[in-house]
Amino acid sequence: MRETVFTYAAPALKFGSGASAEIAFDLSQYAVRRVLLVTDAGVAATGHPARIAEQLSAAGLEVTTYDRVHVEPTDASIEEAVAAARDTGPFDAIVAVGGGSSIDTAKAVNLLTTNDGELSEYLNAPVGEGRVPTRPLLPLVAVPTTTGTGSEATAICVLDVLSLRVKTGISHTRLRPTLAVVDPDLTTTQPAMVTAAAGMDVLCHALESYTARWYSDFDAKSPEQRVPYCGANPIADLWSEKALAMLSGALRIAVRDGAQDSGRPAREQMAMAATFAGLGFGNAGVHLPHANAYPIAGRVRDFRPEGYPDAEPLVPHGMAVSLTAPAAFGFTFEAAPDRHLRAAALLDPTVTTGDGGTLPDVLRTLMRDIGFPSGLAEVGYGEADVDDLVDGTLQQTRLLATAPREAGADDLAGIFRGSMENW
Template sequence: MSETVFTYASPALKFGPGASAEIAFDLSQYDVRRVLLVTDPGVAVTGHPGRIAEQMSAAGLDVTTYDRVHVEPTDASIEEAVAAAREAGPFDAIVAVGGGSSIDTAKAVNLLTTNEGELFEYLNAPVGDGRAPTMPLLPLVAVPTTTGTGSESTTICVLDVLSLKVKTGISHPRLRPTLAVVDPDLAFTQPAMVTAAAGMDILCHALESYTARWYSEFDAKAPEQRVPYCGANPIADMWSEKALSMLSGAMRVAVRDGGLESSRPAREQMAMAATFAGLGFGNAGVHIPHANAYPVAGRVRDFRPEGYPEAEAIVPHGMAVSLTAPAAFGFTFEAAPERHLHAAKLLDPSVSNGDAHTLPEVLRTLMRDIGFPSGLAEVGYLDADVDDLVSGSLKQTRLLATAPREAAADDLAGIFRGSMENW
């Protein structure tokens, strides 16, 4: 029997320049006295977390700041954050100020300071046990400082499992933030490559959710068995389409003009597109490019992109996602040609008719224009790595199940090999 029901949920949302100055008021709507503010060292240097902490303190709240979040969180970094929160707590609410790394770390801290058990038990199967929380979580206010991850809207926490050299996550509706406070001014001066990588993450969120398997193509489930990622559906489509159309005119300007005043409208468009895409994929789900991104990021050797911490190798999440996206969407085209072509037209209004190559070419052109690496080879991967990359991707069963076309090991290998050089 086919599924006849789809679900939709989202956090409360506050959007606009200056919105981050109102968090003390927002928390006054809850019974809150002690607050944990979670951020990373790079964001802390901008002064935004300190200002928000001072404003909360001035309103009578007792604020503790944890500013050691690891960019691209690992199981070790999250366990460190959880241990610090357990020692300093208990808290009545959590405020995450930063990119997806800070927000995802805050989600894990929220889960593991309110529920029994350890991190590994809650990781998605087959990497972890897929345990569900049984106790309510604290109010979580998510304040993104990058325009891309959409983590302020979703039920997902993503991390690297160091021993396995793969990314995985925790997925449960209770992880969704209570309130998303999106202040475009916070991302105004982010480096160009951070803007580019975060922007491609937005784009892939929207594209993957829009091309995901339709919700009624899944088998029917009992209410308690339904997962947050329910497949493409009419409401998620609305958010994804709007995000794509906004990106078509904003991303190149936001990357090119950086912190120039002339880029402010484009920056606001990017922030809005990130939020819209999060509202879409946070319900419909993502698929092959995100499944591939986890081993690409998890097995990095020595690639160090401009604008990111220089002390360690990293393939930023949005970059890891998008490097295999052209080949992935070429592979999924036959499952829904009209959707792939419509998405291409939203990203590039000059597109008229097309075929399986159209959307991949639109993506490659955009990636070239924003200064991205040309493919997996440029970030350090060889043909000899493909088997390991495929193995890591196959572990992302939750994501691959959402793909509109089933991807077997040989299919994924073809996508990885086809992504070694995108141009």
Template sequence: MAAESVFTWAAPPIKFGPGAVDEIGYDVAQLGVRRVLVLTDPGVAATGLPERVVETLRSAGLEAGLFADVHVEPTDVSVKAAIAYAQESDWDGFVAVGGGSSIDTAKAVNLLTSYPADLLDYVNKPIGKGLAPQGPVKPLVAVPTTAGTGAECTAVCIMDFLDLKVKTGISHPRLRPVLAVVDPQVTLSLPPGVTAATGFDILCHALESYTARPYDDYDRKKPEERVAYCGANPISDIWIENTLPMLARSFRTAYSKGDDVAARTDMLQAALFAGMGFGNAGVHIPHACAYPIAGRVPSGYHPADYPADEAMVPHGQAVVLTAPAAFRHTYASNPSRHLRAAQLLDPSVDGPEEDRLPEAIRRLMRDTNSPNGLAAVGYTESDIDDFVDGALKQQRLLTIAPMPVDADVLGAVFRESLTLW
């Protein structure tokens, strides 16, 4: 089989800057829609922003409704409830106002109201049937309110399948929003705990896509076989090399001084830039490991600043917990990339070369009061076999790792992640 010679790269049009969200009525009206549903979660709704977006849409002559019951870290049950709500009326377009939870829910609502089917029909194989949407979906505009997922750029939506005890999602280029309205002012209300967890999601998106297996290391694909994540490529790299310095200079400030507009602007821009990179290149070991970590929450772990009614390990925490160990294991696949990433993130780290990137990550975790390893969120050695099984199910991500990843590698990564410092 010949080596791949083609990579793909896509992104939505972007409107960025303080005040951008106040122009959303004009922008949505340009899309030729008349009736628009705004989707958000109760925490974001409490900031008043979604209501403001609804008013702005109405002022532009559009009919706008509000669904404010998105579940933080969506589940199949919560997504189906949102779809059922949306199906009670005819909507020509959607606006997601929130973090990855709201944006991902809106992507699924858009697909399933455009082409009704069983949710599992569209979900990635082997858990679902992996069917492609039959045609174009309706316009979705994303207004990210966390600096984290980059979901405003990506073609995937993730949810927890409660009965199956697995987190997976739907992945297709048609899910990508048609416009991202990215306004740093809307992130000023983010509490420190969410700032930290979502900031580590940015960091891992950046580092995983920068160290991903290169696109031309795969076998050649037919056009219909091309996947949303194609491996490290020259365009994604440019975005990531510009993401890391913004995190280096602003992550700690955004955490400790939430009203610092310059730091918030850097963080939101970093989330967007990382989304431009990983949304095409892909992510690998830490994200694959995050699925079982987030999916089997030890009762009793309630992260600061997240909804208090449920025990959960938020996505960004679940991802970063195995990152220091994962990047020690991937170091040999491409030492110069790991060293460059460490240098961009924290020029002051020294010590053994294979530990510089892990150390830069650990320092940032310590400085933002992040949990010190899997043990700190309530897991023990006895959870590791289940974690390995869960991570092995994420073959879609593991094939993006720059080295072969089997049960032994994953077992070592999880074990080394029990306590980080």
């Protein structure tokens, strides 16, 4: 029997210049006295977290700041954050200020300070046990400072499992933030490559949710078995289409002029597109590019992108996602040609028709324009790594199930090989 029901959920949303100055008022709507503010050292250096903490303190709230979030969180970094929260808590609410790393870390802290069990038990199967939280979580206010992850709108936390050298996540509706406060003014300090990588993450969120397997093509599930990723559906489509249309005009400008006043409208468009895409993929799901990205990021050797902390090798999430996107969407084209062509036209209004190469070509042109690496080879991978990358992708069963076309090991190997050089 096929599924006849799709679900949709979203946090409360506050968007606009100066919105981050109103968080004290927002928290006054709850019985809140003690607040944990979660951020990372780079974002802390901008002064935004300190300003927000001061405003909360001025409103009579007791604020504890944790500023040791790891860029691209790991199981070890999250366990450190959880331990710190347990030592300094209990808290009545959590405020996350930063990119997806800070927001995802805050989600995990919220989960593990309100529910029993260890981090590994909640990780998605087959990496973890897929345990479900049984107790309510604290109010979580997510304040993004990057225009990319959409984590402020989703019920997903992503992290690296160091011992396995692979990314995985926790996915449950209770992880979704209570309120997303999107203030474009907080994104002005993003370096160009951070803007580029985060923007490509937004783009892939929208593309993958728009081309995901249709919700009624899944087998029927009971209410308790339904997961946040329910497949493409009419409501998620609206958010994804709007996000793609916004990206069409804003991404190149935001990368080029984001630090200047002339780039302000583009920054605002990117901030809104990130949230819109999050509202789409946070319900429909993502598929092959994200599944491929997890081993790409988890097995990095010595690549260090411009604009990111250089203390350790890193393939930023948005970069890892998009490097295989052209080949992945070439592979999925036959499952939904109209959707792939529609997505290409939204990204490039000059596109009116085409074949399976249209969307991949649009993506390659955009990636080249914003200064991305030309392919997996440029971030340190080669033919000898393909089997290992395929093995890592095959562990992402939740994401692979959302793909509109089934991808086996040989298919994935072809996608990785085809992504070594995109131009």
